Amino acid sequence: MLLEWMMNGHAILYTGVTLAFWSTILIVGLCYTIFDLGFRFDVAWFLTETSPFMWANLGIGLAISLSVVGAAWGIYITGSSIIGGGVKAPRIKTKNLVSIIFCEAVAIYGIIMAIVISNMAENFSGTTPETIGARNYQAGYSMFGAGLTVGFSNLFCGICVGIVGSGAALADAQNANLFVKILIVEIFGSAIGLFGVIVAILQTSKVKMGD
Amino acid sequence: MATRGTLRLRSISACLAVFLGALNVLNTASCDEQVPLILWTSEGISLPRQSPPAAGHIVGQQQLTSYLEKVLNEGPKNVVLFLQDKMSIEDFTMYGGAFGNKQDTAFPNLEGALMSSSSPLVLPAVSWPASNAVIGQLQDQLDTSPLYMDPETLSQLRLNGSSPALLVFRLPYGIGADLMSAKEILSGNDEVIGQVLSTMKTQSVPYTAIYTALQPSREAASLSMEAGLGGGRSLLQARGGYRERERERERQRRIKEKAGTYAPVEYKVEELTSSSCCVRHGLSTDRTICNNASFILSSLSLSFSPGGEETCILLWAKSLSVYTLRSGRWDFHDLTPSTFGEGVIPKLHGSSCDKTKAKLVLNYENVLGYLNFKLIFAMSQRHYKVSARRWFTLDTVELEYNGTKAKFNGSRNVYAPAEYSYRCESVTNFRWPLLVPRSFNDPANQWRVSFEDFQIQGFNLTGNEFSYASDCAGFFSPGIWMGLMTSLLMVLVLTYGLHMIMQLRTMDRFDDPKGPAISVPQTE
Numbered sequence A: 001m002l003l004e005w006m007m008n009g010h011a012i013l014y015t016g017v018t019l020a021f022w023s024t025i026l027i028v029g030l031c032y033t034i035f036d037l038g039f040r041f042d043v044a045w046f047l048t049e050t051s052p053f054m055w056a057n058l059g060i061g062l063a064i065s066l067s068v069v070g071a072a073w074g075i076y077i078t079g080s081s082i083i084g085g086g087v088k089a090p091r092i093k094t095k096n097l098v099s100i101i102f103c104e105a106v107a108i109y110g111i112i113m114a115i116v117i118s119n120m121a122e123n124f125s126g127t128t129p130e131t132i133g134a135r136n137y138q139a140g141y142s143m144f145g146a147g148l149t150v151g152f153s154n155l156f157c158g159i160c161v162g163i164v165g166s167g168a169a170l171a172d173a174q175n176a177n178l179f180v181k182i183l184i185v186e187i188f189g190s191a192i193g194l195f196g197v198i199v200a201i202l203q204t205s206k207v208k209m210g211d
Numbered sequence B: 001m002a003t004r005g006t007l008r009l010r011s012i013s014a015c016l017a018v019f020l021g022a023l024n025v026l027n028t029a030s031c032d033e034q035v036p037l038i039l040w041t042s043e044g045i046s047l048p049r050q051s052p053p054a055a056g057h058i059v060g061q062q063q064l065t066s067y068l069e070k071v072l073n074e075g076p077k078n079v080v081l082f083l084q085d086k087m088s089i090e091d092f093t094m095y096g097g098a099f100g101n102k103q104d105t106a107f108p109n110l111e112g113a114l115m116s117s118s119s120p121l122v123l124p125a126v127s128w129p130a131s132n133a134v135i136g137q138l139q140d141q142l143d144t145s146p147l148y149m150d151p152e153t154l155s156q157l158r159l160n161g162s163s164p165a166l167l168v169f170r171l172p173y174g175i176g177a178d179l180m181s182a183k184e185i186l187s188g189n190d191e192v193i194g195q196v197l198s199t200m201k202t203q204s205v206p207y208t209a210i211y212t213a214l215q216p217s218r219e220a221a222s223l224s225m226e227a228g229l230g231g232g233r234s235l236l237q238a239r240g241g242y243r244e245r246e247r248e249r250e251r252q253r254r255i256k257e258k259a260g261t262y263a264p265v266e267y268k269v270e271e272l273t274s275s276s277c278c279v280r281h282g283l284s285t286d287r288t289i290c291n292n293a294s295f296i297l298s299s300l301s302l303s304f305s306p307g308g309e310e311t312c313i314l315l316w317a318k319s320l321s322v323y324t325l326r327s328g329r330w331d332f333h334d335l336t337p338s339t340f341g342e343g344v345i346p347k348l349h350g351s352s353c354d355k356t357k358a359k360l361v362l363n364y365e366n367v368l369g370y371l372n373f374k375l376i377f378a379m380s381q382r383h384y385k386v387s388a389r390r391w392f393t394l395d396t397v398e399l400e401y402n403g404t405k406a407k408f409n410g411s412r413n414v415y416a417p418a419e420y421s422y423r424c425e426s427v428t429n430f431r432w433p434l435l436v437p438r439s440f441n442d443p444a445n446q447w448r449v450s451f452e453d454f455q456i457q458g459f460n461l462t463g464n465e466f467s468y469a470s471d472c473a474g475f476f477s478p479g480i481w482m483g484l485m486t487s488l489l490m491v492l493v494l495t496y497g498l499h500m501i502m503q504l505r506t507m508d509r510f511d512d513p514k515g516p517a518i519s520v521p522q523t524e
Helices: A002-007 A009-034 A043-049 A052-088 A092-118 A134-174 A178-203 B002-026 B061-074 B089-095 B108-116 B128-132 B134-142 B151-156 B179-203 B242-258 B276-280 B287-299 B478-502
Strands: B034-041 B078-086 B121-127 B146-149 B165-171 B208-215 B265-270 B309-316 B319-326 B329-334 B357-367 B370-384 B389-401 B404-409 B415-417 B421-428 B447-457 B469-471
Touching: A002 A009, A009 B478, A043 B478, A052 A092, A052 A134, A052 B478, A092 A134, A092 A178, A134 A178, B034 B061, B034 B089, B034 B108, B034 B128, B061 B121, B061 B128, B061 B134, B078 B134, B078 B179, B089 B179, B108 B179, B121 B128, B128 B134, B128 B208, B134 B146, B134 B165, B134 B208, B146 B151, B151 B179, B165 B179, B265 B357, B309 B357, B309 B370, B389 B447, B415 B421
Parallel strands: B078 B165, B078 B208, B146 B165, B421 B469
Antiparallel strands: B034 B121, B034 B208, B265 B309, B309 B447, B319 B329, B319 B447, B357 B370, B370 B389, B389 B404, B389 B415, B421 B447
């Protein structure tokens, strides 16, 4: 029975990833300790030597990809319910498309933020931490933070709107009066995505990359 | 005529032998290139089988002597030596038709001779000082002086089968830069070999023939050490174009040729004035007790050197060079020969060291037109709170000349824990700079310094050897960290995606295995 449990795909995947991650950390830590090279573990060195471009582009990538994951998840949940409910109650089709639109809005927030953040990435000519300058580092980290902010907010907003929309579709199929009230719940759910966008814009408002 | 000729030849060969011997002594540097040596006898003569060297084994002088002794004891005493200027085993693999194209080979006569000989001896790797001295060795073993000939003069010579003779044919190699000409030169040499061998055959004198060279024609491929950021890997930015890389390779080759083993520059201080000696010998650090104890110990002549010197600063580099900007050009001066090497004693007046500061002053004379030139390394050590350990930094590198001081700041990049030494492949102020001029109008802006394979230690020295070397290149470079971070993110995304996909299930709510199968009619 243990073998059957192990044969489960999830179990293999998660044990594999966890094992890889923790063994890497263990071996790296052991090597630092045994060879008395602990002085080389330098977080400041990592943060100043890695290129601000990496952080900026990770932010841009995360902004769009996490938002899209949220939107996709939401649409997948709501869409299945609408299609399923629409078999017996075809009248719900048109009205419930608004839930899909709320989910899609999340993806639109994501792509708009990705474009806004990517427009801030400029070339700079420094190669050492001194010549790169504090402003470029701030730009890189801000763009990363903004991307994370908008990405994760939209991810959870999308899921939330999706689940609420799914419930709305099924409730609407049973009783047409319920839909309007449930829409208010969806609006609240959608607002949280917007909060993420606002904060991300605030984070990148002072970004000025370049020489 | 013969006696005068042989006398002159003897004197020439003696001078040549001495010159070659001197060259051998001086060529201690790169003995890692090898020259092949091919030996065969004329038809019909068979030598006792000698075990060929193991693959990859480099035959040294002693072993070559023993091979030649065995051959010359048993075989014919007429030795024909084809001595090419340069040869490497690669010449044979490239031009000898070794890849199935036998018709293109540049050595038809050589191959014919080897095949017709009954006991050829092929030594693919003879260390080139040994092959350089092969004339001398043959001269000793045959007890005759070499005759330098070419094919025309050979036909006029009457050889005797019983008396030993050493005939040397010098074959050119050429510059070696142009590939086409190398093959032509080798073909030409092979023709000369063919002519000589046929002449020997018509004279029907048994002979032993040797084909080797004075020097290898190709250097062994070396790992190109690209000095990256602070001497580390240069994954991120490949600087410059092709010409930059060529210059870099030239520089590395020049440095490699210079590399020898020599002791580091040591700056010593009087031992008795520091209490460290007493601590080392397990005595108290109180000055009077220490002095009395040391006096007693010294009178008992235990292992303690009174008035001994303790090394305080150590410096080693493969090359120290400075460049100064004069009328638009960079004038170069190499300080290495006046600092390091056998029997070189650098002048260290003005150096000082104590517990927190160390200063090494190298005094030179006549550098780039300046009468007194000083290269000063100033280091300091202190305790740093955040990392809770002591670190030392190379605060400044100064060039002092004619009263002017050119200062480079190195404390930003040149540092190591105080117990260790600092080592870096390349410490410069222009190529992946670790040293920066103090200010933008400092005279240091007119100078370039370049220290290759640089190691320095100014504190916590035990004995006269460096402590563990903290290298300026870490294990992971920034590029590697960035790659690892991004890859980790991708792996997380992949995991998440896989999780999602793996939890998709086909709907089986309405499955009815016992019911009728679904029919999809082809027609309406």
